[in-house]
Amino acid sequence: MEYKNVGRSGLQVSVAGLGCNNFGMRCDKDQSAAVVHKALELGINLFDTADIYGGGGKSEEFLGAALGDRRQNVAIATKFVGPMGEGPLNKGASRRYVMRAVEASLRRLGTDWIDLYQVHFPDPATPIEETQRALDDLVRQGKVRYIGCSNFAGWQVVEAQWTARTHQLTPFISAQNEYSLLDRRVERELVPACNAYGLGVLPYFPLASGFLSGKYRPGEPPPQGTRLALWGARGQALLSERNFAVLEKLTAFAQARERGVLDVAIGWLAGQAHVASVIAGATSPEQVDQNARAAQWRMTAEELAEVDKLTKKGEG
Ligand code: NAP
Numbered sequence: 001m002e003y004k005n006v007g008r009s010g011l012q013v014s015v016a017g018l019g020c021n022n023f024g025m026r027c028d029k030d031q032s033a034a035v036v037h038k039a040l041e042l043g044i045n046l047f048d049t050a051d052i053y054g055g056g057g058k059s060e061e062f063l064g065a066a067l068g069d070r071r072q073n074v075a076i077a078t079k080f081v082g083p084m085g086e087g088p089l090n091k092g093a094s095r096r097y098v099m100r101a102v103e104a105s106l107r108r109l110g111t112d113w114i115d116l117y118q119v120h121f122p123d124p125a126t127p128i129e130e131t132q133r134a135l136d137d138l139v140r141q142g143k144v145r146y147i148g149c150s151n152f153a154g155w156q157v158v159e160a161q162w163t164a165r166t167h168q169l170t171p172f173i174s175a176q177n178e179y180s181l182l183d184r185r186v187e188r189e190l191v192p193a194c195n196a197y198g199l200g201v202l203p204y205f206p207l208a209s210g211f212l213s214g215k216y217r218p219g220e221p222p223p224q225g226t227r228l229a230l231w232g233a234r235g236q237a238l239l240s241e242r243n244f245a246v247l248e249k250l251t252a253f254a255q256a257r258e259r260g261v262l263d264v265a266i267g268w269l270a271g272q273a274h275v276a277s278v279i280a281g282a283t284s285p286e287q288v289d290q291n292a293r294a295a296q297w298r299m300t301a302e303e304l305a306e307v308d309k310l311t312k313k314g315e316g
Contacts, residue, residue, distance in 0.1 A: 001043030002296060006276040008198030009173040011115070011146055013075055015270045016295035017046035018288065019204065019281035023062040024054020026227070026283050032059075036066035038285035042292040045074045048176070048202065048279045050120055051101060052082035057108045064109035077116035077174075077202075078105050079150060081123055093123035095134040102143055117144040118176060121151035128156070129163050136169040148174035148202070154189030161197040172199055174276065179203035180212060181250065181265050181311045182243055191274050200276030203269050207280050207291075211238050212265035214251060218244040227283075249310045259297070262290060267297035268307045 003012040018039045023032040036047070047067070053059030060078060067074060080101035083091035091097065105114060117138065119131060138144040149160060149172045157175055164171040175194050177186045180203065194201055207213055210227050216239055222228040228235030251261045259267075269278045278295050282288045299307070 001045075001292070003045070004276050005200070006116070006146070006148075006202075007173045007194070007200035009146055009200075011075060011173065013046035013277045014044045014292075014295075015277055016042070016044055016266070016292040017048055017077075017202070017277035017279035018044050019279040020047055020049040020059050020063050021053045022059075022281050022283050023049070024056075024058025026230075027062070029062050029065065031283070032062040033066035034285050035282050035288055036063065038288045039292070040067075040070055040074070042289065044288070044292060046077060046277045046279065047074055048077045048204075050079035050082065050118075051084055051105055051108075052079075052120070057084070057104065060105055060108035064111060071111055075115035076109060076111065077118060077148070078109065078114055079118040079120035080105065081120035088125070093119055093126045093131040095130055098131065098134040098138070102138055106143065113143060113145060115145045116148050116174060117146070118148040118150045118174070119152075122149075122153075122156055128160050129167065132160065132163055132169045133167070139170045146170075146173045148172050148176060148199070150176035150204075152177070152190070154193035157190065157193040157197060157199060161199075171197070174202050175199045176202040176204055176279075178205050179269065179275075180206050180208045181268060181307065182208045182212065182246060184311065195274055201272075201274045202277055202279055203275060204279065206269055206278050207262065207265055208238060208243070209235075211243060212247070212250070212261060214247070214261040246311055250307070253307060253310060257303075260294075263294040263297050264307060266291055266294035267299055268304060270295040270297070271299050271304050 002015045004015055005012055049059045049063050081093050135147045161171055179186050216222055250264050254261045254264045266278050269275050280291045
């Protein structure tokens with residue numbers, strides 16, 4: 001397994017990470033543990049979750065239980081902002097809420113510290129300086145090691161890093177945003193901002209929710225039990241003519257190299273200098289195994305450029 005620094009921080013994470021949003025939803029406690037144990041076996045050391053995943057904090061609970069005493073060998077990334085209860089005081093990025101949210105996450109994860117604590121999405125009701133001061137306090141208290149943002153626009157990253165510099169607060173080291181060969185919008189504004197301000201990118205939906213695994217066929221209903229079958233209309237939207245056209249081109253590229261399309265989807269992201277770790281989600285140990293192998297494919301500069309060309313048009 002290859003390890004990369006997250007942005008300009010000293011935190012080294014596996015280029016294949018594990019997204020844990022299936023835990024508590026698609027995966028029960030035992031299935032979640034099987035997925036986590038396979039990831040550990042493969043050298044994966046970054047586990048991404050959030051307080052809201054799985055409903056009522058189940059993803060954090062299942063992850064913490066599965067890691068057990070191996071927790072000290074991995075980096076846990078979690079998030080806050082999404083609603084964990086009724087009313088305005090049980091969500092968001094205010095100092096009041098952050099201080100409570102971190103305690104609840106620590107308890108569910110069964111740990112004394114969070115390696116990467118991420119603002120799940122911008123909270124328009126809270127000034128960013130208030131959030132950053134609260135997060136800086138958590139770093140100083142030792143409850144949190146590093147902080148990151150998620151779903152921020154490029155200008156919001158710049159605003160946050162300037163606020164940190166101006167007030168000598170802990171800066172963000174990562175930006176987690178939607179990013180895949182089907183959706184490259186982050187490359188316009190966010191990636192340049194991350195490069196300039198030292199943040200590593202953690203792409204979410206790297207497989208476009210499984211579409212880029214190649215298991216969906218044009219004109220056929222999604223296979224039973226898959227995410228897109230369970231998502232109904234939302235899943236159907238991904239099964240578009242444009243997406244199948246891109247998939248066909250990527251499949252031909254992969255086959256010419258005796259690879260699968262999933263290898264291209266993950267391998268290409270892993271080959272981008274600004275990407276720290278590809279945190280694909282998985283519902284079985286077999287999927288984790290495939291995804292970890294794909295992240296270790298080092299494409300040549302020519303291959304990266306060819307995939308770039310195949311997917312650049314009509315981005316987003
Ligand atoms: P994803 O990685 O694009 O897709 C994951 C899904 O693809 C799996 O649940 C599985 O679905 C299918 N899959 C994975 N590996 C496969 C394989 N080898 N072969 C066939 N199918 C495979 O999407 P994601 O898991 O939602 O996103 C990754 C992580 O990003 C999440 O787990 C979460 O930690 C994070 N995330 C963050 C945000 C945010 O707002 N910050 C939003 C979304 C996600 P099935 O087996 O069910 O078909």
